[in-house]
Amino acid sequence: MLKGKTIVLGISGGIAAYKAATVCSRLVQTGANVRVIMTESATKFIAPLTLQTLSRHTVYTDTFDEFDPSVVAHINVADSADLVVIAPATANVLAKMAHGIGDDMLSTTLLATTAPILIAPAMNVHMYDHPAVAHNMALLAERGARFVEPGTGLLACGYVGKGRLAEPEDIVQAVKQWFEQSQDLAGKQVIVTAGGTVERLDPVRFLTNDSSGKMGFALAEAAANRGANVTLIAARTSAEPIQGVNIVHVESAEQMLQAVLERYDSADLVIKAAAVADYRPVARANHKIKKSEEKLVIELERTTDILKTLGEKKKHQFLVGFAAETEQVAHYAMDKLVRKHCDLIVANDVSQEGAGFNVDTNIVQLFGEEGLLEAMPMLRKREVADRLMSIITQRMQAKAAAAKGAAE
Known part of the structure; x- marks a missing residue:
C-alpha cells in the first residue's frame, strides 16, 4: 500500500521526538520513501544521524543546507511528498502552520x-487546552x-492528561488509512450538489435560503480525496473552491x-x-418591481423535486439525500428515504445550535x-463529510457485491 509513496516526516522539538524514530522505521518497513525534516529544537532530543540511518536519506535541519545544487531543497522536498506527517507537532509548529510563518526548513x-x-500533536495538557492552540x-x-489525536496519560512534565503523542503504531495506521481511503472511489463518477x-422575482430580488454550501463542498472534497472524479453543482454558496473538483455554477432549482x-x-x-x-415565482419581472400598493402579492408554483426525480430514474446509481428538519427528524427522514427511493438519508435538526446553516459544524443522523x-x-463539517463518505463507500461496495451475486 505504501510502497513507492514519499512521506515527508516533520519532527519538532518535544520530548516525544524520540518516538519519531519508530514512526520512521515502521514507515520504511512498509516500503515508503521517508524524507525527514527536523527543527533545531528537535535535534536537542534526538540526533539527526539516527533518522538518517533509519530513513536512508539526508535529514534536513536548515533551510540553507543545500545538498543538491540542481534543486532548492525545501521546494524539492515539498513537491516530492504524497503525504506530510508532523510527529510530534508542538504548539509552536501548530501556530506557525496556522498563521503561515516560514522561518525554518x-x-x-x-x-x-x-x-x-x-498532524500528531504532543504537548503539556494545559497547552493542549489553551484557546490559542485549539483555535x-x-x-x-x-x-x-x-x-492523530494525542493520548491521555502521564506526561513528561509530570501532569496526567491529554497531550501525550499518539503511539507510533497509531500514527502509522493513520497513514495507511489515509492511503486506503484515497482509493475507495478511484475511477468512480460522483455528483454532489451544494448551496441554496x-x-x-426581478433582476435585483430573489427568493433563497440560508444554506452556505459548506457541507456539500466538504463532501465533494472527501470524495475527491478518495480518488473519485467529482462534479460539484453549486448554487448560491459562501464555501471556498476545491482543488481537483469540477465546479458547475447554477442559480435556480x-x-x-x-x-x-x-x-x-x-x-x-x-x-x-x-x-x-420548493417554490418559485410564477412570473418573473423583466425590470425592477417598483413600489405601488401597500401590499404586494406574489404567486408561487412548485419546483420540480430533484431528489424524487433522480430516485425514479435510478438504475445503478447510489443516491444519498439530505433532510434539514426542525422536528420529528427520524420520521421525516425515513419517509423521505422511502418516497424518493434513496439509498441513504442524512438528516439534521437545523434548529439545534451548531447544526444549522452558515456554521462550520453539524450534528447529523444517517438513515x-x-x-x-x-x-x-x-x-x-469536514469530519462529518469524512465519516459519511466512509459509510457511503462501504454501502456502495456491499450493494455492488449483492447485485453481482444476484446476477450470477
Missing part, C-alpha cells in the same frame, strides 16, 4: 507543499489537515435539475446536499432502509 516546506498533511488546530482542520438555489440530469446516466454516486427551493445507522455528535 520545516515551516517553509509546509508552506510550499500541496500534499495532504497529517490553531481548528483553523488547520478547516484547511483540510487531519489529526435562487428563484428570481430548474438549472440545478438540468445540470444533474445531464450527468446522471454516467454517475456512480449522487449526493444531494443542496438546499433547493438507511433499516433505520438509524449512526447518530454523530457535533463535529466540524
Whole structure:
C-alpha cells in the first residue's frame, strides 16, 4: 500500500521526538520513501544521524543546507511528498502552520507543499487546552489537515492528561488509512450538489435560503480525496473552491435539475446536499418591481423535486439525500428515504445550535432502509463529510457485491 509513496516526516522539538524514530522505521518497513525534516529544537532530543540511518536519506535541519545544487531543497522536498506527517507537532509548529510563518526548513516546506498533511500533536495538557492552540488546530482542520489525536496519560512534565503523542503504531495506521481511503472511489463518477438555489422575482430580488454550501463542498472534497472524479453543482454558496473538483455554477432549482440530469446516466454516486427551493415565482419581472400598493402579492408554483426525480430514474446509481428538519427528524427522514427511493438519508435538526446553516459544524443522523445507522455528535463539517463518505463507500461496495451475486 505504501510502497513507492514519499512521506515527508516533520519532527519538532518535544520530548516525544524520540518516538519519531519508530514512526520512521515502521514507515520504511512498509516500503515508503521517508524524507525527514527536523527543527533545531528537535535535534536537542534526538540526533539527526539516527533518522538518517533509519530513513536512508539526508535529514534536513536548515533551510540553507543545500545538498543538491540542481534543486532548492525545501521546494524539492515539498513537491516530492504524497503525504506530510508532523510527529510530534508542538504548539509552536501548530501556530506557525496556522498563521503561515516560514522561518525554518520545516515551516517553509509546509508552506510550499500541496500534499495532504497529517498532524500528531504532543504537548503539556494545559497547552493542549489553551484557546490559542485549539483555535490553531481548528483553523488547520478547516484547511483540510487531519489529526492523530494525542493520548491521555502521564506526561513528561509530570501532569496526567491529554497531550501525550499518539503511539507510533497509531500514527502509522493513520497513514495507511489515509492511503486506503484515497482509493475507495478511484475511477468512480460522483455528483454532489451544494448551496441554496435562487428563484428570481426581478433582476435585483430573489427568493433563497440560508444554506452556505459548506457541507456539500466538504463532501465533494472527501470524495475527491478518495480518488473519485467529482462534479460539484453549486448554487448560491459562501464555501471556498476545491482543488481537483469540477465546479458547475447554477442559480435556480430548474438549472440545478438540468445540470444533474445531464450527468446522471454516467454517475456512480449522487449526493444531494443542496438546499433547493420548493417554490418559485410564477412570473418573473423583466425590470425592477417598483413600489405601488401597500401590499404586494406574489404567486408561487412548485419546483420540480430533484431528489424524487433522480430516485425514479435510478438504475445503478447510489443516491444519498439530505433532510434539514426542525422536528420529528427520524420520521421525516425515513419517509423521505422511502418516497424518493434513496439509498441513504442524512438528516439534521437545523434548529439545534451548531447544526444549522452558515456554521462550520453539524450534528447529523444517517438513515438507511433499516433505520438509524449512526447518530454523530457535533463535529466540524469536514469530519462529518469524512465519516459519511466512509459509510457511503462501504454501502456502495456491499450493494455492488449483492447485485453481482444476484446476477450470477
